[in-house]
Amino acid sequence: MTSKFEISSIIKRKTLGLTLVLSAASFAFAQQKTQISGEVTGPQNVKIPYASVNFINTTNKTASDAVLTGESGKYTVSLMPGSYTVSIEAIDFKKYTEKLIVTGSPSVKNFSIVSENTSLGKTQNIEGVTITAQNTKPYRVELDKKIYDPATDLISKGGNLQDVLSNVPSISVDTDGTVSMRGNTNIKFLINGKPSAMLGIDEGADALKSIPADQIERIEVITNPSSKFEASGTAGILNIILKKSKKLGFNGSVTGTVGYLPQTSLNTNLSWKRGAWSYFINGGGSYSRSKFVNNQEYQSLLLPENMKDRSTFYSKQDNDGKGESNSYNVNTGFVVDLTEKSALNASVMFRNFKFDSNDTGNYFETFVSKTAAGSSLYDQTTNRLSDGFRKSNSFQADLGFDQKIGDKGQLLTLAGSFQNSKSDNDSKADEQSFTTTGLNSRLQNDVFSTSESTTYLGKADYELPLGELSKFEAGLRFDYTKNDYDYAVNESRNNSAFLPLADFTSKTLYSEKIGAAYGQFKSKLGNLGYQLGLRVENTNIDIDFRSAREGKQVQKQKEYTGFFPSAFLSYEVTKGSQFLLNYSRRIQRPRSFFLVPFNSYNTRSLFEGNPDLNPTYENSIEFGYSLSKSKLTLNPTLYFKKSEDQINFYQRRSTNSTGGTVVLTTPVNAGSNENYGLDLNGSYDAFKWLRIMGSVDLYGYRNKGQYFETDFDGEGFSSRIRLTTTFKPDKNSSIQLQGSYRGAENTVVNNRNAMYVLNAGASRTVLKGDGTLTFNIQDVLNSRAREFTYNGPDYTQYSFMQFAPQQFTLSLTYRFKQGDKVDQPKRKKDVNSNFRGDEEGPM
Structure with a gap:
């Protein structure tokens, strides 16, 4: 039987188009x-x-x-x-x-x-017969997006969203949880098509880890979004679709996981559908431990006589940390058909995340000493103990209404969302230093920070079919986001009383308003499909920064309007085979944290925002080919992206409150950036028992720009390769191996070493077909680490970081549904029928 995903892809391809002026020709074809x-x-x-x-x-x-x-x-x-x-x-x-x-x-x-x-x-009472689900393809291509189905993914079973993203074609996840698309980290994350409080505010990997993999139905990878999507995210959009069952009666599944480093989780997906009403609830909780390693080495390129007193000439840092996290989340809602032509949907989400950590650091540093006799060097050894606590809570409420107008397919969709996310951080550190000159010291500090983000979102979308093959779409959207930041530091030197540091005590009010409107038309002329669109977005930003340091107050207002066209062409060569050409213009708005001009506190490195930072605009073009057959799916894509006012991180020497040398990092607009390459994704069901899925990204980059004495000019070529092989020894068992390689990447200021990772997983159907037992190992060779060297104008800094060492988990999933188990309808035998979502089945 043809997969429902292949059928869906056919339907999508039949709604493509070139321009409004060709609608007359489309009508002729329609005859x-x-x-x-x-x-x-x-x-x-x-x-x-x-x-x-x-x-x-x-x-x-x-x-x-x-x-x-x-x-x-x-x-x-x-x-x-x-x-x-x-x-x-x-x-x-x-x-x-x-x-x-x-x-x-x-x-x-x-x-x-x-x-x-x-x-x-x-x-009917038919016992002992197992449901046979239809064939599931893990990856498929549509006109304006690529869709990844994690049902066959054994590696991420019992894990979280970050684990799933590690397996998605065109996507890479770094050791610290940073997600990139074709090497670009400026990705816009959506949940169920909207920005979500589930992803928090400036929380990064913490938010990704708090969303269980078992609650994810699919992930849409949109490398070149159309005008219908918001324009932010120069890399593209990742849309995470959570599970909502469409089946009648009461259905669900529950998954329990245990593993090492010690971790446990329990997640469930429940639904009930009767008559016009559908209800769902997804929820779960988890506990896990983690450990990390962060080693750095700093070397000045200046002679001691050309340096200031107490400047760092050489330093070596070794840090080892451990952490414990607890999280839970609930996503529940309903859909009801009010009439034959109208429906109402509502949902709420809750998320809670807590993380406790402790870090042991050993530092060896050589400082410059200036006296009347000249310059000399002395050494200092420091032992540092730190404890940290982070807590975040998120809430989101969504309401939607769909109204069909007439009998010609007109549709009006209204949606609103309220989102709130709060985060609290408390970090304590105790440093004891011993010098060769006999000047010993003790430094203690306590850093507090809180942030709260509130977002209101409203949008309206309208669809108007024009004839049989054409459609016009239009919409309006308004986003209002308000962020509150509070930051404070208390410090004690040599066992004195703790005193607040004015330079690091501040309060910031940040607000952002984005109004948008779009229109797009799509149609088809023979085998040629097309879609043209235009989006306009107006952005208003207000920053009110108030520091405890006298005279350091910043109030800033920024407003800009951008136009973002998009064009998509497709040519269907044969059924399941088509060429794709598309273009879009995108924007990268600076993160609110990048615009706030306060200094983060650290005795050896600082980060300071830049309120004068401007957005980055990017033009992107792609040319690809999509082949989807019963055994083979192949999608090679050539792409080119060029951005202006590229946001880069400028690093320079600075001094801390004791006069010591620190590295200060500031985001700046510096020149242009070009990315080009070949993105090749595909899967091949070689035999009834073997499936191979691969992803290759061969890409080049060119940077051109300068900020003060730092030159950002540079170019290079790199690669990302991932291969996943799934074996099925029998119809109830699966074994999966996944290897990935990320090539070295060098620019003028940054040289990053290559990295390779091997993961493995296995599953077995149990409990008469109602359960699945899964075992996986993350990072079999314990090789997943980030290693790079930064070349500053007068210093070099080497860094090695490993945030996620080798881990393994064991998971059991149990599925249940209302009524007795029955046979599915007899279907035409498919040579790949063993590959059926690894016994998960559609939810």
């Missing part, structure tokens, strides 16, 4: 086919979403087509006149067939299908 529309319903007139509707031409197989019903059970397809056999299949329903004659006039054809587990209203 060759006839539009058939309708809906698929079940008992009590319940709408059946995602049903597979196949139209098989009895005389000309090339005129056959297929379609997947939408969430409301509706379908639309264009067919050549003739005689057809209609075949309908849906999970939990009996296979339905009917003869259909298609004439030259558009018509409406509705179908009613029967539940598999009922016969004249009575439940």
